[in-house]
Amino acid sequence: MSARGQVQLDGIVKKHGAFAALKGIDFEIKPGEFFALLGPSGSGKSTTLRILAGLDAPTSGRILVDGEDVTGADARERDVAMVFQSYALYPHMTVFENIAFPLEMAKRPKAEIGPAVREAAAKVKIEHLLDRKPGQLSGGQQQRCALARAIVRKARLFLLDEPLSNLDAKLRLETRVELKKLQRSLGVTAVYVTHDQEEAMTLADRMAVFMEGEIRQIGRPADVFAQPNSIEVAAFIGSPPMNLIPARYQDGSVLIGGRRLPTMLQTHGERDVVVGVRPSAVRFEADGIPATVEVVENLGDAAILDMSLAGTALRARYDRFPLPREGDAMGVTVRPEDIHLFDPVSRRRL
Amino acid sequence: MTAKRLRLGILIGVSGLFLLAWIFPILWSLLNAFKTEQDVLAYPPKLVFSPTLDAFRDVLFGATSILPNLASSFIISIGTTIVTMALAIPAAYALARLRIPGKRWAGFYVLATQMLPPVGIIIPYFLILRNIGWIDTYQGIILIYLSFSLPFAIWLLVSYFEDIPFEMEEAAFLDGASRLKTLRRIILPQVQGGVAVTVVFVFLNAWNEFLFAVVLSGNTVRPVTIAMFNFVSVEQTLWAKLAAVSALAMLPVIVLGVVAQKHIVKGLTVGAVKGGGRR
Numbered sequence: 001m002s003a004r005g006q007v008q009l010d011g012i013v014k015k016h017g018a019f020a021a022l023k024g025i026d027f028e029i030k031p032g033e034f035f036a037l038l039g040p041s042g043s044g045k046s047t048t049l050r051i052l053a054g055l056d057a058p059t060s061g062r063i064l065v066d067g068e069d070v071t072g073a074d075a076r077e078r079d080v081a082m083v084f085q086s087y088a089l090y091p092h093m094t095v096f097e098n099i100a101f102p103l104e105m106a107k108r109p110k111a112e113i114g115p116a117v118r119e120a121a122a123k124v125k126i127e128h129l130l131d132r133k134p135g136q137l138s139g140g141q142q143q144r145c146a147l148a149r150a151i152v153r154k155a156r157l158f159l160l161d162e163p164l165s166n167l168d169a170k171l172r173l174e175t176r177v178e179l180k181k182l183q184r185s186l187g188v189t190a191v192y193v194t195h196d197q198e199e200a201m202t203l204a205d206r207m208a209v210f211m212e213g214e215i216r217q218i219g220r221p222a223d224v225f226a227q228p229n230s231i232e233v234a235a236f237i238g239s240p241p242m243n244l245i246p247a248r249y250q251d252g253s254v255l256i257g258g259r260r261l262p263t264m265l266q267t268h269g270e271r272d273v274v275v276g277v278r279p280s281a282v283r284f285e286a287d288g289i290p291a292t293v294e295v296v297e298n299l300g301d302a303a304i305l306d307m308s309l310a311g312t313a314l315r316a317r318y319d320r321f322p323l324p325r326e327g328d329a330m331g332v333t334v335r336p337e338d339i340h341l342f343d344p345v346s347r348r349r350l
Numbered sequence: 351m352t353a354k355r356l357r358l359g360i361l362i363g364v365s366g367l368f369l370l371a372w373i374f375p376i377l378w379s380l381l382n383a384f385k386t387e388q389d390v391l392a393y394p395p396k397l398v399f400s401p402t403l404d405a406f407r408d409v410l411f412g413a414t415s416i417l418p419n420l421a422s423s424f425i426i427s428i429g430t431t432i433v434t435m436a437l438a439i440p441a442a443y444a445l446a447r448l449r450i451p452g453k454r455w456a457g458f459y460v461l462a463t464q465m466l467p468p469v470g471i472i473i474p475y476f477l478i479l480r481n482i483g484w485i486d487t488y489q490g491i492i493l494i495y496l497s498f499s500l501p502f503a504i505w506l507l508v509s510y511f512e513d514i515p516f517e518m519e520e521a522a523f524l525d526g527a528s529r530l531k532t533l534r535r536i537i538l539p540q541v542q543g544g545v546a547v548t549v550v551f552v553f554l555n556a557w558n559e560f561l562f563a564v565v566l567s568g569n570t571v572r573p574v575t576i577a578m579f580n581f582v583s584v585e586q587t588l589w590a591k592l593a594a595v596s597a598l599a600m601l602p603v604i605v606l607g608v609v610a611q612k613h614i615v616k617g618l619t620v621g622a623v624k625g626g627g628r629r
Contacts, residue, residue: 088518
C-alpha cells in the first residue's frame, strides 16, 4: 500500500499547433505525498494534470506511475481518481449512486459496494445525504460528494483540479483543513492544481510553480517562499506580493533611497540588481530610510501600508497600533537575511 | 390597471380566435365521425344529433377495414423511429463530442438535406427502389423515410448532447467507464428529454407522411394516410367514415405526445454542474 502512487513525468511536451502549452515538464512525486501544481491561469498546470489523468495525450514525453509506463494508457486503465472544479456529479443519480459508480464500473460485488459507499460518505460527513440528488445539495455538499466518489475506489492517485474554487471563502478554509486530514488518513498520493498560492502553501508537502508552460521551481512550500529562484516566482508566491525594487549593488550592500542596506551576498564589484523584500519583512525604525505612507489598508489585526520610498512604491505589513495615518513619514529598513537579490536581465536569483 | 386588463382581454380574444380557427376542422371532423352519413350532409348542419358509432364500426370491422392499414402505419413508423434513433444517437454524440475533420461540413450537409423539396427527389427514389425490387416493401419505405428522418434527428439531438459538459464524461472515464458505457449510463439519461422530443417528431413525421407513401407503396404496404382515400371516390365521399378514420389516425400521435410530455419537462430540469464545464 505504502509503495503505491509514485509518479514520474519525463519531458512532457504538449503542443496545440505551433503553440507549446507545455515545454518539457519533469518531476517526481513520492508515494503518499501531497504535491501541488501552482501557477497563474494558462500556465499549463491543469494541462499537466489532465495528461497525468489520461484525459489528454502529451505530444512527447513519458508518464510513469509506480514505475509502469502509462503514457499511452486510457484514463480508465490508470487507476486514478479525480475531483473536478465543477465536481462533475452525475445529476440523474443519487449521491449513493454517484459514489457507487466507480465501484460498479470496477465490477465489485454488490455486497461490497454498499458498505464501501457508506464508509466513503462517512469520511466526508455526507452519510445522511445518500438519497438526495446532486441538485438538492449545497455547493459544499456537492464538493464532498465529489470527494467521496474519488476516494471510494482507493485509487493509487488522487487528482484535484481547483476543488475549492467554487466554495465561498469561509467554507474554503474549513474544507482545506479537512482535505489535508483526509489525505493524511488515506495515505494516498495527491496531486493538487491551484492558482491560489495560499492553498498550495498550506496543503502541499511539495509544490511545482508553473509559468508559461514550464516549471520554474520545485520544492517544499516554505523553501520556495524563503528562496524564490526567480523574480516571477518571487512575485507570485506570497500575499501581498513581494516588493521588487530596482537598485544598485555595491560590495555587499544595495543602495536604496540614498542609503546602504547590507546584504547576505558579499561579493566585490558593482552591478544593477532587483531587490526583493516581502511586505512582512519591512521593519520600522526612526532612523531608517525615509518613506511616506500613502494608503493604509486596515486588516483588523494588522494593516498593509502602501508607501512611497525614494520614488518607488513599497508595501509593508504593520501590526502595531495605533496605525499611522496617510501622509505620515516613517523610517523603514530591512535585515540582510530578508533581502532577496535578483539579476534584472536573467531574472534569476543571485 | 384598466389598460393592463384591456391588453389582457385583447390577448385572450386574439388567442381565442386563433384557437378557434385551429380547432374548428378537428372538431368538425370529430363530430362527423359520430354522425350517420345522412346527418353529415344535412343542411342546415345539425348541431344536435343522436351520436352513433356506426362509422367507427364500419371502418374497423367492416368490409373495408382499415385495421391492416393502421398496422402498416405502425410498422413503418415504429420501424423508422427505431432505426433512426439507433443510428442518430451515436451519430449526434459523435458530432457533438469527437474531434472529427470536416465536422462542421457534416453538420451543414445534415441541415442542407432538410432544404430539398421532397417532390424533387421522389422520382429518383422511385427508380432506385424499383431497380432493387423494394417498391411496396416495408424495408423500402423505411429506407426512404430514414433519408429525411435521420438527418433531422441527428441535427435535433446534437444540441442536447452539446449541453452536457465535457467534465461529466471525463469523470466517468476516470471512474472506469468505457465510452459506450458513459454514453449509456451518464449521457443518455441526461438527454432523455431530447431523445423523447426526437422520438415524437420522427414518429409523427413517419406516421403523417403521405407523398412518398402514395408513390412508393402499393397493396402490401398501405399506411392509413393512403387508405383514408378508400372512402373518397368519384361517385361519393363517405364523410362519416373518413372522419372516423381521421380520428383513429390521430389517436396514437396524441397518446405519444401526452406520454412524452412528462419526459420532455424532466429533460429541462437537469443541471447540477456548477460554474459550467465547457472548455
